[in-house]
Amino acid sequence: MKRHVRPYGDTTGDGMVQTSFTLPVPAGPRADGAARQLANKMGIDPAMVVHSHPIGDDFTFFVVYGSVRHIVDLDDVRVVEREYPLLPPAEVNTTIRRILRRKLVVVGACIGTDAHTVGIDAILNIKGFAGDKGLEYYRELKVVNLGAQVSVPELVRRARAEKADAVLVSQVVTQRDAHLLNTREMSAAFREALGERRPLLIAGGPRFDPLMAADLGVDRVFGRGTTPGEVASYLVHAIQTTKAAPAKTATPAKKKENA
Missing domain, CATH: 3.40.50.280 (Cobalamin-binding domain)
Incomplete structure (x- = not known):
């Protein structure tokens, strides 16, 4: 198993991720721009708003797709692994x-x-x-x-x-x-x-x-x-x-x- 990995979207290691969130902004071009700005600050660059949908009058739901440069070091992953067998x-x-x-x-x-x-x-x-x-x-x-x-x-x-x-x-x-x-x-x-x-x-x-x-x-x-x-x-x-x-x-x- 590799130690260092990046997200996979279209090709191996391209760093492509998809995320969703809601902003308290009415739907429209300004809201899409706000979503892209947030995604950029999250490290997604370039960021594409692939879906936006109004939720009521003052909220918009987004799905954003884009690339991150972050690399995951699997040696630093800390989880609780099952230390006992599964019994019938x-x-x-x-x-x-x-x-x-x-x-x-x-x-x-x-x-x-x-x-x-x-x-x-x-x-x-x-x-x-x-x-x-x-x-x-x-x-x-x-x-x-x-x-x-x-x-x-x-x-x-x-x-x-x-x-x-x-x-x-x-x-x-x-x-x-x-x-x-x-x-x-x-x-x-x-x-x-x-x-x-x-x-x-x-x-x-x-x-x-x-x-x-x-x-x-x-x-x-x-x-x-x-x-x-x-x-x-x-x-x-x-x-x-x-x-x-x-x-x-x-x-x-x-x-x-x-x-």
Whole structure:
């Protein structure tokens, strides 16, 4: 694999990109000129406005196409790569039964004012996502879907009552970083209420950056396109890691030597 790459449009390495945005300017030649100016300041030069369309009286939507000189250094790319294998449902069930000798309890919810349950339902409900069945399909998982607009105190209470092993939180609404604020509030509440006995905390949504798990105080962040099988395999990986961790033992005191 090459280390340095440029965007591809018509020919390899020509640097051609396409972007879209909206400006609070009435549609017309002045608006198109404003779009080209913005694109130039973004490093797109020359920039072509290939589409513009009025949105109401005072806004215009644009699609701009042009060339950038920027080069991507793949060695500088930082992402979270899956460090565990994707397991078939039968192996997930077998491993959970072998390690826990009971069902693994998963509580899921959309917290705060977020009412978008499509994401959490795609992971939890048996119908699943993109042909991948949800966690309800797994025999050794007990799934409790609390739905939408669940307050953090209620989530903590239900997780404690269900003796949850894992809590999955979905956040779609991102205005003013609501998804980040809600997730930090949730993780802080679990640590305050349960300390080291807290369940696994997992956050997911299309605008989350998986690199932010530590900053948000959760164990894992899943982004856009995550499948139920990925989540199920992570749960197995996490409980295996927890069980394999050496228990802390007190250092025995040295016996005093006789004089």
